[in-house]
Amino acid sequence: MTRALAAAPALAAALATTAAACAREHDVRIELGSDDGTLGLGFRCVDAQGTPLAARALVGGRLEFRIVLDLIGVGDTVPGCRGEEILRACPRAEDCPTLVVSADGRRACVEVTVAPPLDQASITRQVADALRGLELTPDAPDRPVIVRAVATTERCDERLVAPAGDTYASLDPDAAIGCAYSCPLQLDTVEGAIALYLDALDERCETQVRACAAFPARGP
């Protein structure tokens, strides 16, 4: 009888250990457009004069900019994809923080230099090369998040990549040259790739890029 009783907690511990050992590995890939070979509309926006926002990153005939990737928490429930629904889920900036989830705690900020020719295919390929192998997080949070990618002329300096408490500094909307985001989702349940989009109907989408980059902070 004593042996049977002594076995009870051991069995419970074995159950727990077995449960822990049964963790499932899962990979989710981020795509900055509708598929792996394109950049979405959010990275091809033009300003009111029809000048591509990317032109702001031109340095000596090359494009030099940074791409910042964030996971933004949206609370415990999963809101819809529309901007209005997202804003309703995030009435205050601190309700939807950019999460510190990388292995080293630093923000995913990648230097991108695009050499001529600066056609769309070349830009897409060189951006993809710069981002290849980038890991946002080894273990996605167990909560709904928005995945956002911002192309910016801001530097990957300490202010930008070092965590400030449980979040990161807001991005400067004036420096943004492109932006795209996913619907709010639970990454543990996602199968395959997540494509990022900007909610715009044509390439005159500077305003949407600014709002996207500034989120969760509100614009003036």
Place this chain on the structure above:
Amino acid sequence: MTRLAHRIRPLAALVPAAVALAPACAPTPKHALAVALLVEGDAAAVGPVAPDAVPGLELRALALPAPASTPTPAPTGDVAALVTRARAAYAQGEHDACRAALTRVDLVAVLAAGERGVAARALTLEAACAYGARRVADAQAAAARLAALALTLPEAAVAIEVEAMIGKAIAEAGARPRHPLAVRGEAGARLAVDGRPAGCTLPCTIDLPAGDHVLAAEADGFAPAAQLVRVPDAGAAALTQAPASPELAGRQWRARLGRGLPPADLTGAALLARLTGAPRVVLLQGGARVSGALVVDGALAATGTRGRGEAPALVRELAYDARVLRRPPLWARPWFWIAATGATLLAAGATVAVTYEPEVRTRVGL
């Protein structure tokens, strides 16, 4: 996703603690109850049983009486010697000495012990010696008694006249009508008439020829009783048997075992109580398994069987079954907690199996 397992672990830790506390909560009487303990058969199978092996009981081991094939044999050795002495006196013509020796023979006791041959020799000699002493009436009376008791004429050398007298008396007794005699006594007692089994147990009615007869009754748990009755003067007879002494009860119990009767049936239980003089008696019989019986106030209260060496557990179960000890409530029994632990683990396992969601480690990258 090990959150569920974290919830189960504290519960599992509580189970052994509860089991450890449960026996302490089992009800036990304030004072231990004395129980006589008898061990029969293979004592090694029963194993040692300490006086305090069962909480709440004080087990007092008693020695059983030594095996004996029959109850107390009747002391007929003295009677046979008297008859032999009378025979010698008769042979030497000392008829008065012969008669004097025979007056000391208690025919009732002799016949109650079933010694019909001794009784026949004594009465034959009595007739012969009376005849030799010229007491013909006494001789005829002795012959008539022998005939009434349906004794057979022994092959002893007596005077031809005496043999003829006895033969005549036997013939006359056989021709006499028989008379009913109702005999009462301890229900179920075995009745013997004139040293022969009557073929019935008390109460019963038997038909006897006129004359003196010896009624004897034997019953387990009682001392034998014998009585002389005269038929047809007595239409009924009552045999009163005293309770058996512990020694006699022990011999009777042994004799019952020898006859293949159960050791603790209704009568066996009463005998066990009487031979031990204890209100509570546990009988353990060792063999391939250990069987036991608990007798309370002379009645069988519980029986049971266990494996070899499990005598204390068997005695405890008997005490519970006989209500000598109060059986602990369900929650105070170790098996309850073992079953509860098993059921809890089973339920936990089933819950985990149904609700478990393995932890997902999602790597997000480009």
